[in-house]
Amino acid sequence: MYNQTEIIKDTSELGADGELVINMGPQHPATHGVLHLVVTLNGETIKKIEPHLGYIHRSIEKMCESLTYRQFIYVTSRMDYLSSHINNLGCALLVEKGMQIEVPDRAKYVRVILSELTRIASHELWLGAMAMDLGAFTPFFYAFREREMITDIMEDTCGARLTMNYIVPGGLMYDLHPDFQKKVKAFITQFKSKVTEYEDLVTNNVIFQSRTKGVGILSAEDAISYGCTGPVARASGVSCDIRKIYPYEVYDKVQFDEVLETAGDSFARYMVRVKEMNQSIRIIEQLIDNIPEGDFVGKTKNVLKLPKGEFYTRVETARGEFGVYVVSEGGTTPHRIKFRSPGFSNLSVLNHISVGSKIGDLMASMGTLDLVIPDIDR
Amino acid sequence: MFSLEGITTNVQDWLLMKFNPTMALAIECVIVILLSISLFAILGLVLVLMERKVAAHIQIRLGPNRVGPGGMFQTVADTLKLIMKEGLTPDKADKFLFNLAPFVVMMVGMLLLAPIAFAKNFQIWDINIGVLYISSVSSLSVIGILMAGWASNNKYSLLGAMRSGAQIVSYELSAGFAVLTIVVLTGSLQISEIINAQQNGWWIFKGHIPAVIAFVLYIIAVTAETNRAPFDLAEAESELTAGFHTEYSGMRFALFFLAEYINIFIVCAIGATLFFGGWMPLHIGNWEAFNHLMDYIPSSVWFMGKTFFLIFLIMWFRWTFPRLRVDQLLNLEWKYLLPISLFNLLLVAVITILGWHF
Numbered sequence: 001m002y003n004q005t006e007i008i009k010d011t012s013e014l015g016a017d018g019e020l021v022i023n024m025g026p027q028h029p030a031t032h033g034v035l036h037l038v039v040t041l042n043g044e045t046i047k048k049i050e051p052h053l054g055y056i057h058r059s060i061e062k063m064c065e066s067l068t069y070r071q072f073i074y075v076t077s078r079m080d081y082l083s084s085h086i087n088n089l090g091c092a093l094l095v096e097k098g099m100q101i102e103v104p105d106r107a108k109y110v111r112v113i114l115s116e117l118t119r120i121a122s123h124e125l126w127l128g129a130m131a132m133d134l135g136a137f138t139p140f141f142y143a144f145r146e147r148e149m150i151t152d153i154m155e156d157t158c159g160a161r162l163t164m165n166y167i168v169p170g171g172l173m174y175d176l177h178p179d180f181q182k183k184v185k186a187f188i189t190q191f192k193s194k195v196t197e198y199e200d201l202v203t204n205n206v207i208f209q210s211r212t213k214g215v216g217i218l219s220a221e222d223a224i225s226y227g228c229t230g231p232v233a234r235a236s237g238v239s240c241d242i243r244k245i246y247p248y249e250v251y252d253k254v255q256f257d258e259v260l261e262t263a264g265d266s267f268a269r270y271m272v273r274v275k276e277m278n279q280s281i282r283i284i285e286q287l288i289d290n291i292p293e294g295d296f297v298g299k300t301k302n303v304l305k306l307p308k309g310e311f312y313t314r315v316e317t318a319r320g321e322f323g324v325y326v327v328s329e330g331g332t333t334p335h336r337i338k339f340r341s342p343g344f345s346n347l348s349v350l351n352h353i354s355v356g357s358k359i360g361d362l363m364a365s366m367g368t369l370d371l372v373i374p375d376i377d378r
Numbered sequence: 379m380f381s382l383e384g385i386t387t388n389v390q391d392w393l394l395m396k397f398n399p400t401m402a403l404a405i406e407c408v409i410v411i412l413l414s415i416s417l418f419a420i421l422g423l424v425l426v427l428m429e430r431k432v433a434a435h436i437q438i439r440l441g442p443n444r445v446g447p448g449g450m451f452q453t454v455a456d457t458l459k460l461i462m463k464e465g466l467t468p469d470k471a472d473k474f475l476f477n478l479a480p481f482v483v484m485m486v487g488m489l490l491l492a493p494i495a496f497a498k499n500f501q502i503w504d505i506n507i508g509v510l511y512i513s514s515v516s517s518l519s520v521i522g523i524l525m526a527g528w529a530s531n532n533k534y535s536l537l538g539a540m541r542s543g544a545q546i547v548s549y550e551l552s553a554g555f556a557v558l559t560i561v562v563l564t565g566s567l568q569i570s571e572i573i574n575a576q577q578n579g580w581w582i583f584k585g586h587i588p589a590v591i592a593f594v595l596y597i598i599a600v601t602a603e604t605n606r607a608p609f610d611l612a613e614a615e616s617e618l619t620a621g622f623h624t625e626y627s628g629m630r631f632a633l634f635f636l637a638e639y640i641n642i643f644i645v646c647a648i649g650a651t652l653f654f655g656g657w658m659p660l661h662i663g664n665w666e667a668f669n670h671l672m673d674y675i676p677s678s679v680w681f682m683g684k685t686f687f688l689i690f691l692i693m694w695f696r697w698t699f700p701r702l703r704v705d706q707l708l709n710l711e712w713k714y715l716l717p718i719s720l721f722n723l724l725l726v727a728v729i730t731i732l733g734w735h736f
């Protein structure tokens with residue numbers, strides 16, 4: 001019944017003494033998807049983390065090579081599904097840049113407003129999921145209350161709640177829903193009155209602060225050398241907001257601050273995202289009353305053909321820099337395509353920032369990296 | 379709920395009239411066993427539903443509201459599902475210990491029921507070392523958890539069980555010292571005497587600052603002892619999937635789940651007994667009319683009311699706070715709670731010797 005040698009052999013399958021290897025994932029509550037982390041532990045202390053990828057690889061880049069320039073945009077909704085609108089925007093910008101398509105002002109304004117709404121929705125989901133990783137369930141429902149309003153706006157406008165597919169090269173697929181402005185304003189009022197609840201429930205909580213402060217510290221040098229972008233890099237003091245550095249659409253016309261923190265720990269990453277939500281609200285407020293009248297889509301040919309050459313555009317998604325690189329041979333489909341996804345680079349620092357900390361710290365670090373697995377695997 | 383006073387004596391008198399004393403005792407044992415098992419079942423159903431409703435209202439949603447009026451039979455349906463599920467035993471688990479562990483955890487809960495006074499003169503066993511008995515038996519539950527963690531032959535379970543071991547052994551101290559505060563004030567370990575000493579005021583009011591400190595320490599310590607959030611490191615589902623009961627399914631999982639709620643009920647019942655006077659009604663000084671009015675409320679209602687208030691408090695914690703990290707958990711106990719409890723014990727000893735309490 002009880003075979004001691006057998007049990008001991010099974011629990012210490014690794015060579016070095018005191019080491020314990022745990023397969024966290026592909027099915028694990030904290031990896032939020034099919035990420036597989038091979039974690040080497042010494043007691044509770046982490047010695048090594050090795051991410052194993054490929055569980056949700058769909059070879060989106062290869063698929064895009066057989067899709068036309070109108071079609072390939074919508075596959076990118078399935079990469080970083082929380083910033084699908086911004087992904088679509090990046091691809092549309094590339095086609096417009098390559099073919100010199102004029103985009104009407106109305107489309108530009110709406111694209112930016114929807115991008116910022118997407119960013120808020122993504123950060124809201126992250127806030128809830130991260131608090132859940134740290135063991136607090138309630139913030140999830142509070143965050144989803146506001147996120148729900150955004151998804152409702154998206155549903156009215158684009159017909160979908162998660163994968164919007166609203167952008168076409170040259171503008172938008174349809175015109176705005178008549179209620180759009182009213183609903184967005186209602187959302188802004190609701191968000192501003194409720195954001196203090198997050199402060200009370202999460203930010204000012206002693207346990208939350210002690211779980212995140214000084215945990216998973218990433219220095220500015222490391223952030224640059226690992227290729228981190230977005231809130232992860234900005235929390236380490238690296239200025240990398242594409243909206244500021246290479247403004248696209250109407251970002252050069254609006255006033256907003258690039259949120260920077262210097263601590264580089266999990267709490268700084270948390271604060272960057274929370275403050276970014278407020279900045280996004282600021283951008284929307286400036287644009288929502290000034291959406292110009294006119295066409296919502298520019299004049300384009302029926303069949304889009306990019307001239308021969310190489311094209312690259314980048315946009316700032318909720319997770320960082322999203323780059324699209326296309327090699328065209330002049331046909332109706334891309335010859336080669338490569339996406340630069342922010343999640344992949346951000347995941348690569350996980351081992352660096354977690355070695356020597358406890359398992360509980362891994363949840364804080366991983367939560368604040370804001371990983372979306374289909375974005376990493378593509 | 380009515381006053382249960384006198385039922386026990388009537389039953390005993392009747393039994394002694396009909397049977398010889400040994401037979402009467404045997405029949406009483408059977409009655410007590412049946413009663414405590416049915417109490418367990420009812421408590422499990424009520425507390426799980428209460429937890430879900432409390433959580434729902436804290437989380438701006440409605441909670442179960444489909445099965446029965448107001449979702450009353452939701453937990454019955456869940457339990458039926460769990461009973462009908464297959465209880466898997468992992469291939470390389472230590473089968474004997476694996477199957478024993480849930481029952482050990484349950485057993486501890488049942489043993490702890492013995493000295494609790496549910497109403498006036500309604501107590502299974504008024505043992506003269508009641509408080510000592512509670513402290514010693516409650517620490518046995520860690521054996522069941524360690525057993526489950528080790529026998530599962532699963533790394534998550536093992537980590538969860540080790541965390542739980544460290545946690546329960548540490549927080550046992552604070553809980554013990556908090557209880558000792560009341561023992562020093564009362565001068566007795568017997569539950570009935572502790573309750574009777576609170577006839578003219580509950581210890582939380584009479585005991586000055588030390589009793590309040592002891593109550594706060596007690597609530598923190600028992601939250602940790604019952605593995606509830608923010609101290610639910612043994613289960614920590616975002617870190618260890620489900621901790622020590624990862625491999626359990628079906629009714630064996632349900633037993634762990636039930637044991638958690640039974641333990642909450644018991645620690646809250648003990649807390650209510652020690653600090654809020656158990657079944658003793660609220661009496662304020664010389665307000666004769668008020669005191670008489672309070673006496674009309676049955677003692678069982680008083681006891682259940684106080685207990686469920688404390689249970690609500692513990693549920694409130696769970697749905698508000700994030701989880702602590704394992705080293706922070708141990709720091710909190712050894713660096714803060716333990717020194718405070720030792721100092722508090724000293725303070726209460728001085729107060730009792732000088733006779734400063736009411």
